[in-house]
Amino acid sequence: MGVHQRRSVTVRAPGKINVFFRVGALQDDGYHEVASLYQAVSLFEEVTATEADGFSLRFSGPIDCSGLSTDDTNLAMRAAKLLAAHTGFTGGADLTVLKRVPIAGGMGGGSADAAATLVACDELWGTGVGRSGLHALAARLGADVPFALEGGTAVGTGRGDELSPALATGGFHWVLALSDAGLSTPVVYRTLDQHREDHIVDLGPQPELVKVDTAVLQAVRVGDAGSLAEAMHNDLQAAALRLAPELTRLLELGESRGALSGIVSGSGPTVAFLVGSAQEAAELLGVLTRAGHRALTVTGPVAGARVLDAR
Structure with a gap:
């Protein structure tokens, strides 16, 4: 018998940026209602799932992944095992994740890994769960996983887990500045709550229910960068800037140099600069890089998890 060539499937899924984010009043259970507009951007994670008896996970790519877990606490591993449990599939998969989305930058890299894993394993195993079935599983893994599956532009409401697609035409050019600030999402929220409490007289009480402004939806619908x-x-920006004051200087630099x-x-610490063209994006990238910032250019919106290769 010759060596059996193990089949593998490669799927890519996009990271995202938050173009609009509103946070409602702190509720009794410690949560907030949010309203956000997500845009999937052209920074992709790639997951290759290869036939195996059990489950394994490893990382490759340009990002230092030494701090990431490869056990059952990892979202991609949880995604593969959830699909297997859901379908009664008894085999496994060796997962290789090519990471391009920054870790802990608020860009949903882990969620993109999970979405790509669901699609890759469903294809590899022939479990045939299909888009709508995968969507239900994605929602069980986390608020951002269904979005990485769908891509495009979407409005997230509730606790961020209720998604509805937003009509969008054209494309937007972004320059992303990556920071080592390492902001903790819960700390950013606590700082916001504290700020609101301290300034209740000026700010007034916060509404419990929040929504995405019509102006934002209109801007993405017509694809107009100026109005977007x-x-x-x-809403979280003021808190993030208080915790990481260097982000203020970064914003000022970008906005004074063409953004x-x-x-x-x-919740940061990634800063997204909207520019008018690919040319302006290249110029701003140069400015930020020369000033010592890690930066990259992306466009959005892009499609969600898609099979690149099956062999």
């Missing part, structure tokens, strides 16, 4: 730049907003607008993406 004016409508972009993030239409800059925003801290989600």
Whole structure:
């Protein structure tokens, strides 16, 4: 008998940025309602699933992954095992994740890994769960996993887990500045709550229910960078800037050197600068790089998890 060539399937799924983020009042259970507009951008994770008896996970690519777990606490591993349990599949998969999305930058890299794993394993195993079935499993893995599966532009409401696609035409050019600030999402939220409490007289009480501004939806619908730049907003930004003051200087640098607008993406520390063209993106990238920042250019929106290769 010759050596059996193990089959493998490679799927890529995108990272995302938060173009708009509003946070409702702190509720009794310690949670907030949020309203956000996500845009999937052209920074992709690639997951290759290869036939195996058991499950394993390893990382490759340009990002230092030494701090990432490869056991059952990893979202990609959980995704593969969830699909197997759901379908009664008794085999396994060796997963290799080619990482390009920064770790802990609020860009949903781990969620993209999970979404890509679901699609790859469903294809590899022939379990035939299909898009809608995978969507239900994705939702069980985390709020950002269904979005990485779908891609595009979407509105997230509730606790961020209720997704509805937003109509979008055209494309946007972004320059992302990556920071080593290492902000903790819970700490950013606590800082926001504290700020709101301290300034209750000026700010007034916060609404419990929040929604994405019409102006934002309109801007992405017509694909107009100028109006999106004016409508972009993030309630968490002030808190992130208080915790990492160097981000303020970064925003000022980008906005003074050609960005239409800059925003801290989600709880940070990634900063997304919206620019008017690929040329302007290249120029701003050069400015940020020369100033010692790690930066990259991306476009959005892009499609969600897609099979690249099956052999």
